[in-house]
Amino acid sequence: MFYKTSEPHGLPHNPFKSCVAPRPIAWVSSIDPDGVVNLAPYSFFNAVASDPPMVMISFNGYHEHGGEKDTLANIKSSGEFVANMVPRALKDVMNVTTAPVAHEVDELELAGLTTEDSALVKPPRVREAPIHLECSLHQEIKLPCTLEDSINTMIIGHVLGVHIRDEVLTDGMVDLSKIEPLARLGYMQYSAVENPFVMNRPRD
Ligand SMILES: Cc1cc2nc3c(=O)[nH]c(=O)nc-3n(C[C@H](O)[C@H](O)[C@H](O)COP(=O)(O)O)c2cc1C
Helix, strand or coil: CCCCCCCCCCCCCCCHHHHCCCEECEEEEEECCCCCEEEEEECCEEEEEECCEEEEEEEECCCCCCCCCHHHHHHHHHCEEEEEECEHHHHHHHHHCCCCCCCCCCHHHHHCCCEECCCCCCCCEECCCCEEEEEEEEEEEEECCCCCCCCEEEEEEEEEEEEECHHHEECCEECHHHHCEEEECCCCCEEECCCCCCCCCCCC
């Protein structure tokens, strides 16, 4: 089949997200001007450069209680955030933190998670996550939006510091089989990295 994205696709559900899958999930911790910590998952997330390391996150729509999603508002006001990696073991805990709770509700407490201080940025890290990227806001980019009364905003973050829990290193390399990072597919589907394999490029 083929469909033009400007026209109906004719399928029971929008297939687009399954056509760009799997997508890593950033479990983003951020902080508001009063010091209230926020945590939420975002899968329009990826690394976009490595020297220096940069990541992107895209925010779709408003917060159910009005205004921008808390994570976006916090990143814009503080200029900082932490992208925590979600291991498969924490999939259900991650799901709790996506609830559109009121701004002042602490999703970490709700999910039974704990934090530890970051080294370079104000938002704390999720202690239970195996990898943390401490980031500063590099750029905000407004994206087009075809839905009425909605917004799409992308931010690019500069990764200033990376924490890797020692137990997930094997011979000095990040051992993703020990983490099984959770990934988002289309619809309500998820996957986890279970079987990393090595394939060298021809010139190697
Ligand atoms: C796995 C997962 C991935 C998500 N990815 C995104 C995303 O990329 N962009 C987005 O706007 N919302 C995404 N959401 C929805 C947000 O997590 C949700 O709107 C949340 O309530 C936002 O919280 P906040 O206002 O505390 O930032 C995702 C939800 C889940 C469960």
